[in-house]
Amino acid sequence: QKEVEQDPGPLSVPEGAIVSLNCTYSNSAFQYFMWYRQYSRKGPELLMYTYSSGNKEDGRFTAQVDKSSKYISLFIRDSQPSDSATYLCAMSGPSNAGGTSYGKLTFGQGTILTVHP
Amino acid sequence: DAGVTQSPTHLIKTRGQQVTLRCSPKSGHDTVSWYQQALGQGPQFIFQYYEEEERQRGNFPDRFSGHQFPNYSSELNVNALLLGDSALYLCASSLWQWSEAFFGQGTRLTVV
Numbered sequence: 575q576k577e578v579e580q581d582p583g584p585l586s587v588p589e590g591a592i593v594s595l596n597c598t599y600s601n602s603a604f605q606y607f608m609w610y611r612q613y614s615r616k617g618p619e620l621l622m623y624t625y626s627s628g629n630k631e632d633g634r635f636t637a638q639v640d641k642s643s644k645y646i647s648l649f650i651r652d653s654q655p656s657d658s659a660t661y662l663c664a665m666s667g668p669s670n671a672g673g674t675s676y677g678k679l680t681f682g683q684g685t686i687l688t689v690h691p
Numbered sequence: 692d693a694g695v696t697q698s699p700t701h702l703i704k705t706r707g708q709q710v711t712l713r714c715s716p717k718s719g720h721d722t723v724s725w726y727q728q729a730l731g732q733g734p735q736f737i738f739q740y741y742e743e744e745e746r747q748r749g750n751f752p753d754r755f756s757g758h759q760f761p762n763y764s765s766e767l768n769v770n771a772l773l774l775g776d777s778a779l780y781l782c783a784s785s786l787w788q789w790s791e792a793f794f795g796q797g798t799r800l801t802v803v
Contacts, residue, residue, distance in 0.1 A: 580733070606790040617695075617781055617794040618734070662733055666790040676790035677724055678747050679783070681733030 577601050580663055580682025589691050593650040595661050597682045600644065603667035606676055607639050609648045610662040612684065618662055622648065653689045660684040693718060695784050695795035703801045704772050712767040712798045716784030722746075723765040724792065725757060726781040734781055740765055741787045769800075777802045 580597045587593055595609075606625055610618035622637040624630045624646075630637045638647040646665075650657055663682040696715045704710050716723050722741045726734035736749035740759035759765045763784075769776055779799050783792040 578733075582731070608791070610794070615779075615799070617697075617796040620791070620793060623791050664733075676788065677722055677739045677741075677785055677792065678736050678749070679724075679726075679734070679790065679792060680736070683731075683733050 575600060577680050578663065578665060578682045581685055582683050584686040584688060586688045586690060587653055589653060589655060589689055591653050591689070593653050593657070593687060593689075595648040595650075595663075595685050595687070597646050597663035597665075598644055599646075599665060599680075601665075601667065601680070602641075602644070604665040604680070605668075606666045607637070607646050608664040608666075608679070609635075609637055610664060611657075612660045612662060614659075621661075655689050655691055658688045660686050695782055695793055697780075697782050697795035697798050699798060700796070701799045701801075703803060706772055706774060706802055708772050709768065709770045710772060710800060712769075712780050712782075712800070713764070714767070714782030714784075714795060715764045716782075717793050720784035720786055720793075721763050722785045722787045723759060723763065724783045724785070725765070725767045726783065726794075727751070728779040728781055728797070730778075737767070772802045774802050776800065 609622040612618045627641045634651045636649040662684045664679040724739040725737040728734040738748040779797045782795045785792040
């Protein structure tokens with residue numbers, strides 16, 4: 575079983591729709607949760623960065639974390655064709671060596687989203 | 692403010708050869724991590740460098756090695772290339788003890 579599970583889709587929605595993207599995880603040590611957007615043949619772009627359970631909003635994007643269920647979500651309101659990309663969830667926790675580094679990110683497979691006009 | 696920059700953008704190598712990829716971190720960042728992203732998959736952690744030392748390593752063979760320079764820039768070296776090493780190699784920079792990471796555009800390596 576993978577530490578982070580993400581439905582690869584693909585997901586196709588009409589412009590203006592609300593999009594819901596989800597990831598589940600098994601490692602209870604994960605403390606930091608991120609969503610990245612990746613356009614074709616480009617590097618991932620950080621969209622949202624959260625720590626605690628609850629919601630965080632930034633413009634049309636809302637990130638939701640439920641640590642008790644080990645479940646995170648990203649909602650996109652009023653989706654636009656320019657939102658068409660692969661969305662990656664990522665998470666991190668303390669390093670295996672017991673150090674203070676949280677730099678190792680574990681990613682989901684990515685969900686391919688297409689928003690059509 | 693320049694973000695994370697990687698070079699080269701694309702590279703084609705023959706099986707058995709060696710390759711070096713380069714990364715300059717975002718201004719103010721002191722930690723560099725490298726990831727391998729196969730087609731249709733999420734990035735996989737290779738290793739992380741801080742203060743010129745490898746601090747964490749993922750499940751990659753010793754053929755993968757790296758280096759960090761005093762100016763925080765980094766190199767990824769892969770020896771004895773295999774066809775399966777073909778992937779997008781991503782560099783991410785961050786501050787030590789923080790997980791918020793910013794990625795470069797990647798180097799597309801093709802092994803033939």
